[in-house]
Amino acid sequence: MNERLESIKDKIERFEIKAKEQVDQYRLQFLSKKGELNDLFEQFKTIPNDQKKDIGLKLNNIKKLAQEKLDEALLIFTESTNKSINNLVDFTLPAETTFSGTRHPLNQVENEIITIFKKLGFVYHEGPEIEDDWHNFSALNFPKNHPARDMQDTFFISEDIALRTHTSSVQVRLMEKQKPPIRAIMPGRVYRNEAVSARANCFFHQIEGIFIDENVSFADLKQTLYYFVQELFGNDVNVRFRPSYFPFTEPSAEMDISCLLCKGKGCNVCKYTGWLEILGCGMIDPNVLKASNIDPEKYSGFAFGMGIERIAMLKFEVKDLRTYFNNDTRFLKQFESI
Numbered sequence: 001m002n003e004r005l006e007s008i009k010d011k012i013e014r015f016e017i018k019a020k021e022q023v024d025q026y027r028l029q030f031l032s033k034k035g036e037l038n039d040l041f042e043q044f045k046t047i048p049n050d051q052k053k054d055i056g057l058k059l060n061n062i063k064k065l066a067q068e069k070l071d072e073a074l075l076i077f078t079e080s081t082n083k084s085i086n087n088l089v090d091f092t093l094p095a096e097t098t099f100s101g102t103r104h105p106l107n108q109v110e111n112e113i114i115t116i117f118k119k120l121g122f123v124y125h126e127g128p129e130i131e132d133d134w135h136n137f138s139a140l141n142f143p144k145n146h147p148a149r150d151m152q153d154t155f156f157i158s159e160d161i162a163l164r165t166h167t168s169s170v171q172v173r174l175m176e177k178q179k180p181p182i183r184a185i186m187p188g189r190v191y192r193n194e195a196v197s198a199r200a201n202c203f204f205h206q207i208e209g210i211f212i213d214e215n216v217s218f219a220d221l222k223q224t225l226y227y228f229v230q231e232l233f234g235n236d237v238n239v240r241f242r243p244s245y246f247p248f249t250e251p252s253a254e255m256d257i258s259c260l261l262c263k264g265k266g267c268n269v270c271k272y273t274g275w276l277e278i279l280g281c282g283m284i285d286p287n288v289l290k291a292s293n294i295d296p297e298k299y300s301g302f303a304f305g306m307g308i309e310r311i312a313m314l315k316f317e318v319k320d321l322r323t324y325f326n327n328d329t330r331f332l333k334q335f336e337s338i
């Protein structure tokens with residue numbers, strides 16, 4: 001038995017596998033059911049028990065050796081097969097295009113707006129979407145009976161906690177943390193308890209801006225926003241400010257731009273007024289500064305807030321707000337190259 005083992009080991013070692021066909025030949029000769037090794041395993045059953053340990057060990061080692069040689073050969077010859085297939089590929093053919101995804105249009109508009117304000121020295125700031133009454137309402141001078149504090153308008157989580165209804169809450173957080181001069185731009189998602197339609201949704205996105213320093217005036221507010229509109233929509237767009245009301249600004253205004261579609265002549269998008277409302281703004285109410293421990297005798301500031309969906313709808317002439325949230329790739333793909 002020992003001699004047979006030595007001779008088969010020798011044969012395995014000397015078998016040269018030089019071509020693909022020989023791999024199978026080798027496997028058949030040594031490792032198949034009818035192969036030489038199996039034959040030895042059959043004989044092994046008949047040897048005396050006291051030799052089993054020694055012979056069994058040798059036999060197993062030879063089988064291992066044979067298997068390793070086969071694995072190695074398979075690796076070499078399968079690889080070279082691939083190589084020959086590769087030779088058939090025409091690398092000069094144009095590649096198939098793959099759709100790699102795009103930035104969401106709202107994200108693109110948001111980034112564009114942020115970039116414009118960054119040029120003016122505004123820094124980026126974020127705040128939480130789940131807010132307490134203080135930051136969303138009280139510190140912003142909302143009276144106790146203001147309709148925004150109503151369940152019909154706001155998603156309350158508990159009596160004191162709600163999903164923020166505007167990014168103005170981030171102003172408060174920043175004013176509490178940082179002393180003037182403050183110049184910041186604060187984008188984020190906001191929530192309102194509204195019926196979903198082509199023009200309204202239960203959540204949307206806003207960008208808030210504040211500028212607080214000594215001697216900041218309404219003229220600074222107007223000039224900043226005028227510059228912003230020209231950068232975003234081009235030089236031939238006009239702006240106008242209409243008096244308005246927000247609890248946290250005094251005086252307050254809404255800013256309109258001349259209609260982008262009809263250039264102010266009147267069309268159904270601007271409801272034949274020639275103007276489109278794009279943001280709310282005003283001088284920060286002294287009560288709001290005081291609530292965040294900023295001295296209103298020394299400092300003044302302006303704030304503004306705008307809806308990103310509204311601006312994106314005007315820019316891309318999108319008529320239904322819901323298309324921004326349906327994740328329909330046919331819609332999203334249109335913004336691929338922007």
Ligand code: PHE
Pocket residue numbers: 165166167168208246249280281282303304305306
């Ligand atoms: N927070 C206001 C809104 O949601 C917008 C606004 C921000 C108005 C800052 C004035 C100043 O409508």
